[in-house]
Amino acid sequence: MAADRTTSAVAPETTRAAISSDARRARRSRRYRLTGSYTVLTVSAIVVVLPLYITVVNSLLKEDQIAHQPPPLFPFHPQWHNYSIAWTQGNLGFYIRNSLIMTVCIVIAQLVTSILAGYAFAFLRFPFRRTLFLVCLATLMIPFEVTFITNLTTVTSAGLFNTYAGLAVPFLATGFGIFLLRQAFLQIPKDLQEAALLDGYGHWRFMARVAVPLARPSVAALGVFAFLAAWNQYLWPLVATGGTTPLDTVQIGLKQLYGTQADQINVALAGAIIAFVPLLILLLIFQKQLVRSLTAGAVK
Amino acid sequence: MATRGFLRAAAAAAVILSSLTTLAVSAGSAAAAVPKCPLSALTKSKGVVNITFWESMTRANATTLQAITSGFNSSQSKVHVTLVAQASYDDTWAKYTAGLTNGQLPDIVLLEDQRTQEAIDTQSFLPVQSCIDASRYKTSDFLARPLAYWKVNGVQEAMPFAVSNPILYYNKLAFTKAALNPNNPPSTLPEMITDAKALKASGSGTGLVLDPWHLETWLATANQLFVNHNNGRSGRASAGVFNSTTGRQIFTELNQLVRGGFAATNPSSGPDEYDNLLGIGSGKYGMTIDTSAALGTISQLLNSGQYPNVQLGIGAFPVLSSKIQGGIEPGGSGVYISNKVPPADQAAAWQYMQWIDNTQSQATWAAGTGYIPIRKSSTQTATVQHLWVTSPGYKVAYNQLNNGVNDAATSGSVIGPYADVRNDILSAEEAMFSGAMSPSAALASAEKSVNTTIVGYNQRLGAG
Numbered sequence: 001m002a003a004d005r006t007t008s009a010v011a012p013e014t015t016r017a018a019i020s021s022d023a024r025r026a027r028r029s030r031r032y033r034l035t036g037s038y039t040v041l042t043v044s045a046i047v048v049v050l051p052l053y054i055t056v057v058n059s060l061l062k063e064d065q066i067a068h069q070p071p072p073l074f075p076f077h078p079q080w081h082n083y084s085i086a087w088t089q090g091n092l093g094f095y096i097r098n099s100l101i102m103t104v105c106i107v108i109a110q111l112v113t114s115i116l117a118g119y120a121f122a123f124l125r126f127p128f129r130r131t132l133f134l135v136c137l138a139t140l141m142i143p144f145e146v147t148f149i150t151n152l153t154t155v156t157s158a159g160l161f162n163t164y165a166g167l168a169v170p171f172l173a174t175g176f177g178i179f180l181l182r183q184a185f186l187q188i189p190k191d192l193q194e195a196a197l198l199d200g201y202g203h204w205r206f207m208a209r210v211a212v213p214l215a216r217p218s219v220a221a222l223g224v225f226a227f228l229a230a231w232n233q234y235l236w237p238l239v240a241t242g243g244t245t246p247l248d249t250v251q252i253g254l255k256q257l258y259g260t261q262a263d264q265i266n267v268a269l270a271g272a273i274i275a276f277v278p279l280l281i282l283l284l285i286f287q288k289q290l291v292r293s294l295t296a297g298a299v300k
Numbered sequence: 301m302a303t304r305g306f307l308r309a310a311a312a313a314a315v316i317l318s319s320l321t322t323l324a325v326s327a328g329s330a331a332a333a334v335p336k337c338p339l340s341a342l343t344k345s346k347g348v349v350n351i352t353f354w355e356s357m358t359r360a361n362a363t364t365l366q367a368i369t370s371g372f373n374s375s376q377s378k379v380h381v382t383l384v385a386q387a388s389y390d391d392t393w394a395k396y397t398a399g400l401t402n403g404q405l406p407d408i409v410l411l412e413d414q415r416t417q418e419a420i421d422t423q424s425f426l427p428v429q430s431c432i433d434a435s436r437y438k439t440s441d442f443l444a445r446p447l448a449y450w451k452v453n454g455v456q457e458a459m460p461f462a463v464s465n466p467i468l469y470y471n472k473l474a475f476t477k478a479a480l481n482p483n484n485p486p487s488t489l490p491e492m493i494t495d496a497k498a499l500k501a502s503g504s505g506t507g508l509v510l511d512p513w514h515l516e517t518w519l520a521t522a523n524q525l526f527v528n529h530n531n532g533r534s535g536r537a538s539a540g541v542f543n544s545t546t547g548r549q550i551f552t553e554l555n556q557l558v559r560g561g562f563a564a565t566n567p568s569s570g571p572d573e574y575d576n577l578l579g580i581g582s583g584k585y586g587m588t589i590d591t592s593a594a595l596g597t598i599s600q601l602l603n604s605g606q607y608p609n610v611q612l613g614i615g616a617f618p619v620l621s622s623k624i625q626g627g628i629e630p631g632g633s634g635v636y637i638s639n640k641v642p643p644a645d646q647a648a649a650w651q652y653m654q655w656i657d658n659t660q661s662q663a664t665w666a667a668g669t670g671y672i673p674i675r676k677s678s679t680q681t682a683t684v685q686h687l688w689v690t691s692p693g694y695k696v697a698y699n700q701l702n703n704g705v706n707d708a709a710t711s712g713s714v715i716g717p718y719a720d721v722r723n724d725i726l727s728a729e730e731a732m733f734s735g736a737m738s739p740s741a742a743l744a745s746a747e748k749s750v751n752t753t754i755v756g757y758n759q760r761l762g763a764g
Contacts, residue, residue, distance in 0.1 A: 064606050149401050156402035238391060239398035244352060244382050255387035259358045 059083070059269035066265055079266065086257060086271035095253030096275065099231060102167040102249060106230040107223055109172035114222060117173070118181030119207050123193065133182070139175035145235070152239055162241045167249070171230060177222050184218035185211055220289035227282055250275045334455055337430035337650060338643030342378065345644040349379050351407035351652065353635075354396070356386040357462070357669075360596065364668030365656075372655040379648040381408075389633065393418075400424055400640075407645045408652065410461065410633050414718035416450060417532065419636060420457060421716065421761060426639040429456040431650040441659075443702055446630045446674045448711040452533055458634035459653050462671045464593040465628045466517060467697050468492075468615035469577065471504070474586030475613070478502035485587070485615030489518065489553050492587075492618045496562035499586035506563040507576030507588035508554075510729065512722030515542060515746075516629065518550045520710045521619035523626035527721075527754070532714035536763055538754055540721075543747040550620060551732060551739035558733045565733060581607045589617065591631065592697035596670035599691060614693030616700045627704025629712040632671065672698050717757040724749040 058066055059082055060075035086092060120126075121133050151170045160166030188211055196206045212219060237249040248256075254275055258268040283290070342349060357365050362385065369381050386392040389412040399405040400422060411419055419425055432439065439447055439456075446460035472482035478498040486492040496506040516526045524546045529535035557563040564585075566575035577598060579585035595614070602612050617628050635656070637649040655661060659675050663683040666673040672694075678684055679698065688695040704710060715721050728746035731737040737745065 064601075064604070149398070152398055153402050156404065161402065161404060235394070238387075239395055242384075242395070242399070242404045244384060246384070252387055252391075255391065256385065259356065259387055 055269050056273060059266055059273050061266050063264055063266060082266050082270040083274065085264075086267050086274060089267070090253060090257035090271045092250065092253060092257070092271060092274055095248055095250040096278070098164075098167075098237075098247050099250040099275075100278070101164050102237070103227055103230040105164065105168040106171045107226045109168070110174055110177050110226045111219065111223055113173035114177030114181045115207070115212060115219065117178040118185055119203075119211060121178065121182040122185035122188075123203070123206075123211075133178075136175045136178050140179070144170075148236060148239070151236075155240060162243050162247055164247065166240050167237055167247065168230075170236065171226075174226070177226065180218055180222055181215060184215035188214050217289050217292045220286050224282060224286050224290055228279065231279060334427045334430045334433070335639070337426065337434040337647065339431070339434050339647050339650070341643035342647035342651065348377065349644050349648040350382065351379065351641075351645050351648045352382050352384050353408040353410070353649075353652070354384050354386055354392050354406040355410040356388050356392050357410075361462075361669045361671075364665060367668070368656055368661050368664060369652075371661075372652055375655070379651055381648075381652050389415075397422070403640065405638050405640050407638055407641045408649045409636050409638065411458070411636055412633050413449065413631050413712065414715075414722070416452065416457065416634075417536075417714045417716045417718065420452060424638060424640050425457065426637045426646050427455050427457050428459050428637060428650070428653065431637070431647075431653075432456055435650070435654075437654065441675045441677050442657075443630075443672075443674050443676065444706040445627065445701060445711050446632075446672075448706065449630050450634045451711075452714050453535075458636045459657055460630070460674050461633060461635045461656060462593075462665075462669070463630050463632040463674050463701070464591050464671055465630055465697055465701050466511075466513075466589050466617050467592045467595070467693070467700070468587060468589055468618060469580055469595075469598065470587035470613045470615060471580055471583070471585075471609075472611040472613045473609060474499060474502070474504045474583070478504070478586065482611075482613065485613060486618045487616060488622050489550070489618050489620055493553060493557050493560075493562065495587070496557060497560075500562050504586040505579075505584060506557070507579045507585040508558060508563040508565045509568050509573070509576040509588065509590060510565050510726060511568045511589075512726040512729075513631070514554065514729070515547065515550060515725050516713065517617065518620050519546060520629040520712070521617070521626040521704075522546050522621065522624045523705055523707070523709045525709050526713045527715055527750075530708035531712065533708050533711070536758060537713065537715045538758060540747045540750040540754070543743050546620070547743050548740050551729075551743045554729070555732050555739045559735065580612070581610060583609050592672065592694070593632075593670055595691070595693050595697070599693070612693075614696050616696055625705050627706065627710030628700045629710055630672075630701055631712070666694070670694065672701055676702075715754060716761065717753050720753045720757075721750050724753055 054071075057073065057075050060078040060080070061072060062077070062079055065072055117136070121129065121136075148170075155161060155166045155169060158166075160169060192210060193206060196210055201209070232251060233249065234251050237247075238252055241247045254268075254271055257271045353369070355362075355365060366383060369383055373380050384406065386395060389410075392409065393411065393415060396405065396409055396411075405424070431437065442460070443463075446463045447456070449463075450456060450458040450460055468485055470485050475482040475485070475495075478495075478501065480495055480498055486495045492506075499505055519526050519542060524544065525531050525541050527537040528539050528541050529537055531537070558565060564579075566572045576585060576588040577590055577594060580588060580598075581602060599612065601607070602610055619626065635653055637646050637653070639646065641649075656665070657674065659677045660681060660683075662673040662675045662678040663681040665671060666678065667683045667687045673679055673684055679688075725746050727749070728737070728742040731745070732739055732742035
């Protein structure tokens with residue numbers, strides 16, 4: 001201590017100079033690092049956002065402006081009626097309704113089945129638990145394309161061809177969801193369950209009051225992923241609907257719109273933006289949960 | 301999004317195809333006996349027979365088809381046709397093959413030209429030959445090649461309906477600027493190269509869309525086969541036969557056009573698929589080759605007054621050489637009758653087909669869409685005569701399909717994995733244009749991969 005004081009007393013200027021130059025260097029290097037990471041982030045953001053931006057711009061251009069060279073980067077005379085043309089000519093209201101009904105059914109069902117199965121695999125003891133869990137995992141390895149013919153004949157013979165039920169029924173439970181929620185439930189300390197049992201909680205109440213609220217980020221993430229996957233489906237809605245009034249979903253409707261408006265790409269793009277809106281709303285609402293679930297465990 | 305959808309559809313089609321391997325296939329038998337066309341089922345049936353037609357026509361084409369169909373529905377009271385619009389030819393096929401497993405099938409379906417062999421391999425169609433025979437239907441008025449396109453082993457499998465072929469689009473003003481005669485577009489590929497050089501020197505250029513049918517089309521203009529067994533018409537195609545002097549000449553000249561910098565290429569799918577045509581509008585290109593089916597849209601756009609520097613000219617497809625007589629092969633789509641539907645439906649489908657392919661319907665169809673009237677008598681109607689006066693370009697496409705030699709080499713090919721074969725050709729072309737391969741090496745490699753592709757398909761089918 002004393003020696004220290006002496007030293008500082010001997011050469012206070014140099015020390016202060018050293019400290020301040022160190023601090024300056026640290027500050028400078030921090031500034032460089034910040035500038036660097038902001039540059040990288042900005043460039044990445046542009047790469048991600050630009051296609052979306054161009055889509056929005058082009059959806060607001062006149063037909064002949066799209067082929068213009070150089071391409072316009074701002075719609076100075078936005079053609080809002082492109083959106084109404086897409087909506088009415090593309091019959092998007094009907095398609096979006098079909099998509100929403102199918103998607104909401106799938107999301108709710110997947111959440112329910114995944115929570116129940118995930119909980120069972122995490123907290124209950126029963127014979128063949130490991131084997132059954134492996135079977136669930138194994139379904140992740142089978143691409144949908146392999147099973148869809150069988151699914152199609154099953155759905156048709158059950159009389160569900162071209163119905164909302166038929167659209168949703170192959171996706172009511174997923175191995176991915178069960179796996180995700182089982183892992184989330186396993187994070188919950190055993191003590192908590194024991195304490196809850198002592199308080200007289202049965203499995204149902206423990207699941208509803210403790211386990212699911214604690215696993216909320218994972219549950220929300222599963223919901224969002226299920227929504228995205230169901231909303232963007234193409235093959236199944238294509239083959240599982242038919243007759244003279246097929247219950248086509250919005251992705252098929254978009255392809256149809258693109259086909260009918262091949263020389264009006266602006267209208268087709270407006271349709272694509274309309275179909276994207278429900279996803280955008282969902283992402284904005286659940287953004288926090290999603291990011292939290294992606295980084296969960298990263299700092300543990 | 302669309303690409304992803306297509307990929308998934310393609311994957312589905314692949315899965316279904318492999319599930320078809322269990323089907324027994326009779327390969328190469330000549331003029332097999334056709335099943336009976338159940339004409340009497342319709343006369344015996346009581347009440348209206350309702351049938352569905354899966355098609356994927358767009359905009360003006362869809363409207364015209366609906367008008368022709370409404371005309372049919374009101375012309376009689378026995379059969380009622382409902383059009384069911386599909387998003388694309390590929391989606392129609394994915395849905396049709398899926399429907400084979402659960403019975404959700406249409407009575408009539410419009411399939412793209414390259415599906416002929418695959419359609420036969422599903423064994424789910426009633427060859428229209430049956431009905432032609434049963435009703436003593438006369439086909440002498442039809443253009444020979446469109447009819448022959450859907451004829452395999454002497455059996456008419458489907459009726460031609462929406463037929464088109466490639467033509468030359470050029471800008472007369474650019475030709476004048478390049479000191480070329482604006483009324484004398486190139487009629488051969490070598491002439492096209494000469495003109496492309498002149499266009500380039502005068503500040504414009506030539507657009508070449510990388511359509512995978514270039515090689516086949518130029519072979520046909522030189523009366524050369526593309527695959528063996530008479531282009532797959534006298535037996536199942538099992539190998540390519542294009543690695544020849546003619547094939548090398550085509551690749552060498554295309555290479556000269558592109559590697560010499562006289563033509564710029566753009567892909568035939570995706571966001572850049574219309575660049576060659578749009579380039580005509582912007583003045584970047586003085587000429588390009590594309591399907592005659594695009595003529596309506598192009599003329600409409602150019603006539604909108606936004607392109608003062610363009611005066612559109614239409615020329616016949618530049619053939620390989622003026623010394624050889626060949627012909628342009630037809631493209632487009634044909635109508636098939638499903639044999640999985642009740643007999644009365646099949647007979648009703650045949651009745652409807654005769655309507656959409658009759659003289660006036662084909663005239664209306666041509667005028668409303670830009671497709672070629674496939675009946676000679678249709679060209680005598682006021683409708684087509686008027687069309688040809690107002691837009692002479694349409695006549696060019698008709699004439700080049702009507703003229704020339706009619707044989708297997710000019711009728712197009714019948715190949716199981718046709719789309720994959722065309723992709724093989726395209727990959728080789730791209731390797732050549734990028735400078736990675738010489739024309740003869742590219743052609744040899746194309747034939748090799750085409751053979752592998754065809755043999756693979758035939759083996760999966762048990763027909764190898």
